[in-house]
Amino acid sequence: MSAPTDVRLPTGFAASLSRRVKICDDGRSLVGGSAGSVLYLAPEAAALVRSDTVVADAGTAGTLARLLLDRGFADPSWSDPPGPDASVTDVTLVVPIQDRAVALGQLLAALPTQLPVVVVDDGSRSPHAVAAVCAAYGARLVSHSENRGPAAARNTGLRLVETPYVAFCDSDVVPEPGWLAVLRRHLDDPAVAVVAPRILGPLESAGDTWLERYEQARSSLDLGAEPAAVRVGGAVSYLPSACLVARVASLGSGFDEAMRVGEDVDLVWRLLADGWRVRYEPGAAVRHEHLARLGPWLARKSFYGTSAAPLAARHESAVAPMVLAPWSLVLMVSLLAQRRWSLPVGLAAAGVASAGVSRKLQRSEHPMRAAAVLTLEGAVATCWQTSAALTRHYWPLAVVAATLSPRARRALVAAAVVEGLADYRRTRPGLGPVPYVVAHRLDDLAYGSGLWLGAWRQRSVRALMPGLRGFRRSG
Structure with missing residues (x-):
């Protein structure tokens, strides 16, 4: 809609x-x-x-x-605090689930008692356990005779919602107090369709493994501590469906049931294309149960990567692993070349870009200063994107190149180590730099494997193609 x-x-x-x-x-x-x-x-x-x-x-x-x-x-x-969750009376909660009755009980126990709840059992092997939890907490239960996927389960619940707003929560999250009231007030803006909280891991404990500590600092579902307008190519470009609060009238038919992964990203991008606004609000938070064993964790990361190909088929360049301006492409190539001319060519490209942008900023009192800020931010982003390309999206190609070229080998090792240590300093996790960098690289390898697997299944390289664009200027 x-x-x-x-x-x-x-x-x-x-x-x-x-x-x-x-x-x-x-x-x-x-x-x-x-x-x-x-x-x-x-x-x-x-x-x-x-x-x-x-x-x-x-x-x-x-x-x-x-x-x-x-x-x-x-x-x-807002100048006033949001009030208690119990003050929200126009939201219905929809929970898709397959088994996981214990986790469902933890979720329902954390909810305000006045909140209508619809639980959709998506083909559980032990449906009686799920039904018992629903009965204990007064939740409405609807069942699928066979597993149809989380998108279909959410849509089934959505069709039963009678309130103007709906909250989707996966069964493996537990909301922090105040989450609902904080998110609900965003929907007072009539242009906002969906708002999502920050998704954190469980609270740290002395017995946490290195993998759990990594996820607490670097979960794929945690979009950071800064609020943002969600936009393709922006600081926050998607929202995970582990927890979303939405305006029912904006959702139309809901999630794409043909997608078993990435259906949340697809929904957000369709809403943005239809003119709706979408918000990320880290002032509200839910706790998510992370996978703690290496094998299932790697499989989950790879599964996330397979979503890129079907998303690219629906949204084309929005999924591009890299988005570069022409000048930043020159900068990237010159840095990877590692020649005597690399530094002067890279600096020249940045200088030309800065001069070009300054000509577009003549209405500013300090056009060169503003242009320099944008160019510097673009250069930093280029370095980050290049590191991610080598270690995450294009690592199979980077490994092949590294076996053939000492320069490619140096570039890959530098990207793996320097980016990992820089990310360690940025996230400040509760584990040492070596296990953090190892986990970070395993994360990237698993996601990249899924990305290439999805492209092969789709018989399309669209999800692997970089995008090009120039600086944006708003009038």
């Missing part, structure tokens, strides 16, 4: 500038946002952003707050 044409914010809805944003020219230009762009503001709007928070009204402030939220320059904010 397409988004409504009237998406004005309610009076009093506030938007606070993101920490990713730099205010320039006394508020007349903003640099950053969720996609690394520049936004120019009229004098009246510039005066409003100097306070960092814009409160929507029927005039300029409402228009500006809408713009800032949509472009990823601001996040919703």
Whole structure:
């Protein structure tokens, strides 16, 4: 279903500038946002952003707050606390499940008692255990005679929802107190279709294995500590369906039941294409039970990787492993070449890009400064993408190249070690650098294997193709 044409914010809805944003020219230009762009503001709007928070009204402030939220320059904010979860009365919870009755009991025990719950048993081998838990907590139970996948199970529950909003929770999560009230208030914005919390691992304990400690710091489901507008190619580009709260009217027929993995990413991208807004809110959190044994953990990571090919068939370049501007492609190639000319060519490419961007930023008082910021951010992103390409998406090709070329071997080893240590410093996990880097590389190898397996099954290399684009400039 397409988004409504009237998406004005309610009076009093506030938007606070993101920490990713730099205010320039006394508020007349903003640099950053969720996609690394520049936004120019009229004098009246510039005066409003100097306070960092814009409160929507029927005039300029409402228009500006809408713009800032949509472009990823601001996040919703509230002066009052959200209240208890028990105050939310217009949301129904849908839980898809196959067996896992004990985990279901833990989830239902953590929910506010007034919340209507629909549990969809998707072909459990022990359906009586699931039914007993549902009866104990007063949840409505619907059963599939055979397993049809989580997308179909969620859709079955969605069709039974009578409230305007629905929360999807997998059975292996336990919400933290306050999660629902925090997420629900995002839907006061009529343009928002879906909002998701931060998904954390279980609380640390002395008996945690190295793999559990890695997942606590680097789970594929944890999208970080910063709120964000979800957008393809942005700081947050998808949401996992382990926990989502959504506007029922926006979902249409719901998840694509042909997809056994990646159906959550597909739903989010379809909503964005239809004009809806999607939010990530780490101020709400749920705890997710991670796999603790190496074999199943690797299999799960590989399974995630197989989603790229069917997603590419539906959304094309949105799945690109790398997204490069022409100048950053030159920078990447020059660095990988490891020749005497590599550094000067890379610097020249960055200089040409910075000069080109500065010409587009003449409305700024300091166009070269703004261009330098964007170029530096692009160069850092290029280095990260190159490391990920060598160790994650294209590692089979990188390994073959490394057996044939000393330069390729040096590049692969440097990417594996330097990126791993940099990521270790960024995440600050509860384990040492060596086991962390080993786990990180195993994570990448498993995902990359799934990526190539999915491409082979799909008989398409679309999920492996990089994308090209230039700097974005918002008028």
